[in-house]
Amino acid sequence: MSKNEKTSREKEQIDRLKKQFSGNKKNDKKGGENPKPKFNLYWVYGALFILFIGLQIMGSMQGGTETTSFRDFTGMLEERDVDRIVVVNEKVIQVYIKKDALKDKDRYSDVAERSFGGGINPGPHYSFEMPNQAFRDEFERFFERNTALERDDVPVEYEEQHNYWGDILAWVLPIFLIMALWLFIMRRMSMGGGGPGGGGQIFNIGKSRAKLFEKDENVKVTFKDVAGMEGAKEEVEEVVNFLKNPEKYTNLGGKIPRGALLAGPPGTGKTLLAKAVAGESQVPFFSLSGSDFVEMFVGVGASRVRDLFKQAKEKSPAIIFIDEIDAIGRARGKSNFSGGNDERENTLNQLLTEMDGFDSNEHVIILAATNRPDILDKALTRAGRFDRLIYIDLPDLNEREAIFNIHLKKIKLSEGMDVKFLAKQTPGFSGADIANVCNEAALIAARKDKKAVDKQDFLDAVDRIVAGLERKSKLITPEEKKVIAFHEAGHATVSWMLEHAAPLVKVTIVPRGRSLGAAWYLPEERQITNTDQILDEMCAALGGRAAERVIFDKVSTGALSDLEKVTKQAQSIVTIYGLNEKIGNLTYYDSSGQNEYGFSKPYSERTAQIIDEEVREIIEKQYQRAVELLTTHKEKLSQLAQMLLEKEVIFKSDLETVFGKRPYDKETDDEVDESTSVVDEVVEKTTEKTEEKTENPSAEKDDK
Secondary structure, eight states: OOHHHHHHHHHHHHHHHHHHHHHHHHHHHTTTSOOOOOOOHHHHHHHHHHHHHHHHHHHHHTOOOEEOOHHHHHHHHHTTOEEEEEEETTTEEEEEEOHHHHHHOGGGTTTSBOSSSOSBOOSOOEEEEOOSHHHHHHHHHHHHHHHHTTOOOOOEEEEOOOOHHHHHHHHHHHHHHHHHHHHHHHHHHHHTSSSGGGTTSGGGTTSOOOEEEOTTSOOOOOGGGOOSOHHHHHHHHHHHHHHHOTHHHHTTTOOOOSEEEEEOSTTSSHHHHHHHHHHHOSSOEEEEEGGGGOOSSTTHHHHHHHHHHHHHHHTOSEEEEEESTHHHHBOTTSSOOSOSSOHHHHHHHHHHHHHTTOOTTOOEEEEEEESOGGGBOHHHHSTTTSOEEEEOOOOOHHHHHHHHHHHGGGSOBOTTOOHHHHHHTOTTOOHHHHHHHHHHHHHHHHHTTOSSBOHHHHHHHHHHHHHOOBOTTSOOOHHHHHHHHHHHHHHHHHHHHOSSSOOEEEEEOSOBTTBSOEEEEOOOOOSOOOHHHHHHHHHHHTHHHHHHHHHHSSOOGGGHHHHHHHHHHHHIIIIISOOOTTTOSOOOOOTTOGGGGOSSOSSOHHHHHHHHHHHHHHHHHHHHHHHHHHHHTHHHHHHHHHHHHHHSEEEHHHHHHHHOSOTTOOOOSSOOOTTOOOOOOSSTTOSOOBOEEOSSTTSOOEEO
16 A cells, blocks of 8 residues: 555544544533424424324224114014113114124124234114104113013113213304414515505505515616616616715705606606616515505505615615506695595695605615606605606607617518618607517518518517508498598699608508508607697698598598597697687697696686687688698599509609799608518607598597
């Protein structure tokens, strides 16, 4: 054996001795005994189960007793097989059979042996009950008669037996079950019940339902994933930086803002921005919805508010995010038909108290989001509670391009995809709409078995989202198709001839969704609009009905959506923007939402009559203007409608073939080609959407 091998073996022995010695020391410290296990309620359950099984086994070892009848019993007596009889409690008769009869006769084979363990069954072997007193008397006379016949006497014994175990179980078992249920409920209460705040348990109904994200939580959304709201990001990033490095601001005398309210249209990214705060901040983040405070029980909402702020203060510094805060933050005293003790108002009052009750050293910030900041209570939005109102508007061209860049990272694109082109084709789209466009484009490309998503897939996705799925199988008569073609051609012709109408891109008579046809435009993105621009848009919208009048000398129900649109525009001119000469520089628009709950109009009956007359006059002037334009270009209108009937879809180049170059078009670097299918904006910024054909406004619309 070499020295190295010998040395290694000696080291192994020494290590084993050390481990053994250390183990002995641990046992000595504990007194050489294992620690006593803690009491567990399941031990009681196990002991009762074992006791029950033991009683069953002991009972089965006594033997098996079968039920018999009085007739069979008399037969046993006549055959002299009965050894003795025991009358228990003057009701049950137990019959014992002689051992010789048990061994020799087959009729007793079922009761001859014990049911458990084997051996001769000592009895009782049979039993039956005496139903009434008359039967008992007959039973006594029967034995007297048999004794007179000199038959062998059968001993009859009378016993009183008590079922002590049954009586004990009848009293103890219900009490035990009640105690076990009580212990189970109390244990569930102490455990908090299924999640933070224990919202799933009836005894924890007043606990907060906020979901807590700690700093080590795997929240993947960061500020890099948020695009299209640079100003809002800067505001929120400053709040996060304050919590990370408060000395940077407090050294200059600054104070932490109490709260920030995110407001804006749906789908603009308010909740996404809050998720980014949860991902970026290294402090506890409580997230919940305004509806989580609402419950059918009185006082629950206020209790949950108290519990939420209690948890946040314990984990300070922390951030609380309340999504859709208007569920509990509506202005008090408006439309309050539920009485003075309104549960929603109690919840709001508690929220106001908690937000205004912070100490200066408690770094808890409230973030909230809503689509309707105008209906919130003024006490909630004042300085000291929500110090900052961050408005997130629909993204502009550059912001849409940035949003597209984020959502296109997960999509396999074809080469040469121009993201800026996609941003131009989606005016008025929110961030959620753009995400839907990207997803729909991928689905369309997969449906066509493509290896990558190209530009046409995105354009088809925009068409699909805005107007619906193509329905070429929809049955349309030739007469209806001709009316639809002239209707859409009328829109295209009038918009082509007007300076301020949005540039037309595509006209189709292919049914999509509920519409039978549509003229689509690319509206100019502008912040303010003058009277001439609104009037030109109204004239273009009435071009469809005017074309029907010029060509067929009658109109159809296909202009329902056009009439609805121009009516709202005319009312806005007169009552909102102060652009009407007779009404003057007045507006009846209420940005605070106070008039929403009022039952009276903010103007007199005489003013209401003037408003109706002015609205009607504005619309009729634009309708006559459209009729005059189409009468002047009636020949080209017919030519364009015939082209629509043949191709079903025409583009800007087709209109240039018929009318020539549009004099009002601005030269751009990237013109839209013939395959381009562009959207008409979903919101009211659009100039033309779909024309609807219906018999009455309440019936289903058949859009043109």
